[in-house]
Amino acid sequence: MESQQSHNKLHVVFLPYPSAGHMNPMIDTARVFAMHGVNVTIIATHANASTFQKSIDSDFNSGYSIKTHLIQFPSAQVGLPDGVENIKDSTSSEMYLKITRGVRMLQDSIEVLFKELQPDCIVTDMKYPWTVESAAKLNIPRIHFYSSSYFSYCAIYFVRKYKPHYNLVSETQKFTIPCLPHTIEMTRLHLHNWERENNAMTAIFEPMYESAERSYGSLYNSFHELESDYEKLFKTTIGIKSWSVGPVSAWANKDDERKANRGHIEKSLGKHTELLNWLNSKENESVLYVSFGSLIRLPHAQLVEIAHGLENSGHNFIWVIKNNKDEDGEGFLQEFEKRMKESNKGYIIWDWAPQLLILEYPAIGGIVTHCGWNSTLESVNAGLPMITWPVFAEEFYNEKLLVDVLKIGVPVGAKVNKLWTNISVEEMVRREEIVKAVEILMGISQESKEMRMRAKKLGDAAKRTIEEGGHSYNNLIQLIDELKSLKKSKALDNKKD
Known part of the structure; x- marks a missing residue:
């Protein structure tokens, strides 16, 4: 009976990117999903998992269905010492490039793992745009996890679309970002180099942002009261479905011991x-x-x-x-x-x-x-x-x-x-x-x-937003219910076939 029950449970796989600013909020989000009855698997390399495994073990021992699936980082192939697997470990541009190359090399083994795990949904960092195709092959939803604000996504979207920073007289001349609810002035110097002009980095970043538009929806570590205008803009004008479930750090780490050690061994x-x-x-x-x-x-x-x-x-x-x-x-x-x-x-x-x-x-x-x-x-x-x-x-x-x-x-x-x-x-x-x-x-x-x-x-x-009845709380429950409905519909369709 128990195995049947766990088989019927919604299973969501989380794939974090190995940089603290990306990884910590996704791990907290995965833990919050597990706390609300979802069967959760987190895919991570050994050194990255060591920074959060104690929290996962504690959650598991508290009765939540959550586990880490370890994969081997190709340290030797990219010329890195063992244990250097996170962007924060890079002390030079050369080391940074080696870590990112190592992360790219994991794609094939992660895709094999997706097939083995047969999840009902994958939640993946924006830096894995290829997971859109992975989810399509498995006929499951891919949720794009954006590790920053609605505001930044919307601003980048309209800068990319309308290029208001082109043809200015100088790098310090101000321009206004179009289509935003507030008047926001910036200069070209404020922009990331791939936004200022097309370069090698543009070809890497563009697919990340496009992958949001090709996903089932986007998950944000934000909350309605903080960015309601930009949440609305993201959903309506840009037209991407989304759920704000933040602040996840407060939701997942309620005792002092966890607060003291979040994101660290x-x-x-x-x-x-x-x-x-x-x-x-x-x-x-x-x-x-x-x-x-x-x-x-x-x-x-x-x-x-x-x-x-x-x-x-x-x-x-x-x-x-x-x-x-x-x-x-x-x-x-x-x-x-x-x-x-x-x-x-x-x-x-x-x-x-x-x-x-x-x-x-x-x-x-x-x-x-x-x-x-x-x-x-x-x-x-x-x-x-x-x-x-x-x-x-x-x-x-x-x-x-x-x-x-x-x-x-x-x-x-x-x-x-x-x-x-x-x-x-x-x-x-x-x-x-x-x-x-x-x-x-x-x-x-x-x-x-x-x-x-x-x-x-x-x-x-x-x-208030993460308490029962709050905006973020309700968004999480709504998303989980929606994914359960999709799982049931898929099971019914499979029966008919």
Whole structure:
């Protein structure tokens, strides 16, 4: 009876892309599906699975039907050491290209796995456009998982369609993105290089966006109250079916232990005691949290400007620095860390921080963010306003959402969209600009108070939307019911044949 019951259960396979910004929200989404009665299989390589397997085992032991199916990453074939399987592990452009080549080489074995697993639906990252054909061969729906905002997708769509950035007199001349509900001005320098002009990257990115239009629908880690205008635009004008089920990080990680270790090989909560004690010693809303996500490693000269900017602002801060201490040739950062410890004004975290846990502490009053969608959504969920410092990819679009639409962001003045490895001295953000942005965000002006109020209101909405009866909750249930109906219809059609 039990095997018959599990056979009748809806089976959904999730295929995440091995980069933290893509993988973490998809793993959380997969876990939320399992928590609502779906039989879930996640396909991942060994090293990537090690960062989330403890959560999967815990869910499984709690009675949810969820498992990881491991596949072998072709490390030797692409010339990488064992265990280097995630984009965040790349320390050079050469290593980045080797990892992406290794991921592409997995296609055949993943397609074989799809056939073996015989799922009722596949949810795959946008970076696997070929899975549209895989799903068609199996006669099942393919759901496109977009790991950023509706706003960024819509903006990219209309920039691609109408090319408002062509024929401008200079790289810094502003243009308006057509067809959006708000007036959004950008420059060519804000665009990803494949959008500015056709190049080798265009041929890689175009199919990713086109695959959304050829899918059964799109799944978004967002919520109605945050981007309702752009959710509507995506569904109506662009014409793609979609479901917002975010913020999934809050939905899937409700206890402190999980918040402390999300997206990382698990450590004991006790490892963070010193940090949490430091936070507890600070007044409410007095600490600025500074983090540039899992990928970005800023050049040393920019780190020096950040250090001076934070110190000169006079505010308490926590700063997560990705660069290895050994790269600090002058010993500047270590000297700075020592000085901040003595003054008790700043707390430096090297490499990785328990961000979900930190953001919820009452002492945190705001965040400096690169505008990656995960950090943005986690900050919104915590009700925090942001200093926006986009670096590359779609981050400059997300900045516009935060600053011009939601009005919960203060721009620091980043001007050029390019990989962090190529940032030149001329393009750096100076300490004076950092101080100015911190004073607006953490200050006591009317503008600052109103920004904090708007952020708190969105934080409340983020918590309500995943509760029973909320928008995201209802969207998830509706999608699961729809997929169950498709499974039943297919079974009936097979019986007739």
